[in-house]
Amino acid sequence: MIYIVKKPTDTPSDNSTGMVADELKRRNVDFSYLDLETINPFSKDLEGNLIWICGIKQDELQFEIINSLSINNKVVNSPDAIAICASKVQTTAKLIKNGVKTPETIFTASKRLVSDFLEKHGTVVYKPVYGFDGNGIYPFENISELKENPPYYIQEYVKNDRDFRVFVIDKKAVGAIERVSDSFAHNIHQGGLGRALSKIPPEMAETASAAAKAIGIDYCGVDLLFKNDSYTVLEVNGTPNWHCMSAPVPKLLADYLIETEKSI
Structure with a gap:
């Protein structure tokens, strides 16, 4: 049943x-x-x-x-896969362990370590550990702009004008969209516009599949950015929507x- x-x-x-x-x-x-x-x-x-x-x-x-x-x-x-995807910290740990490309990230209660990380990258991104739909995410260039209480989940800022959502079922990429917006976050819930990709570039498909394997999940939505001529994984969604996808x-x-x- x-x-x-x-x-x-x-x-x-x-x-x-x-x-x-x-x-x-x-x-x-x-x-x-x-x-x-x-x-x-x-x-x-x-x-x-x-x-x-x-x-x-x-x-x-x-x-x-x-x-x-x-x-x-x-x-x-x-439940394990859903819990991992719900936590950006656990997702990052799994991606790193399995050699999947992801932006450089720190998770710490120390503002000093955040300052050091900021000095290294110039611009970084704060993300809530358990956030969703792009809520609460913002870039900053000065430690004074960080208003939240610790702990801090902070990623390097990857310059971009779009991101990608790849839908993966049983470790196979079956559909993808490109999301574009005039703001920092391209998430559709934040006003981004989605456009279906008629074909999934092989490296995009491989990276998304590798992320799904790293999490150990049946199906998921993998969010990626293009960085240095390859794709890097931002997060993996364990209960994804499939807005704008042409794939059935x-x-x-x-x-x-x-x-x-x-x-x-």
């Missing part, structure tokens, strides 16, 4: 869960929705199933429930869920 956990941020005009559910319906595949707020994860009825986490609230209850469910079920994406992502995700459920 396939169970689906709806994405909390779904809206009638942007319904990621519904798009994939519609694909399952077209194939006459049985599935049921799972409300993490109202279930008992220890129930014998919830064993030996595929549970697709389209999205969750970042709170203790839901993380604990999906972790419990993963013991006797196949959970996509796994809902169909591809439905295919993946069906095949994965058969293997349980």
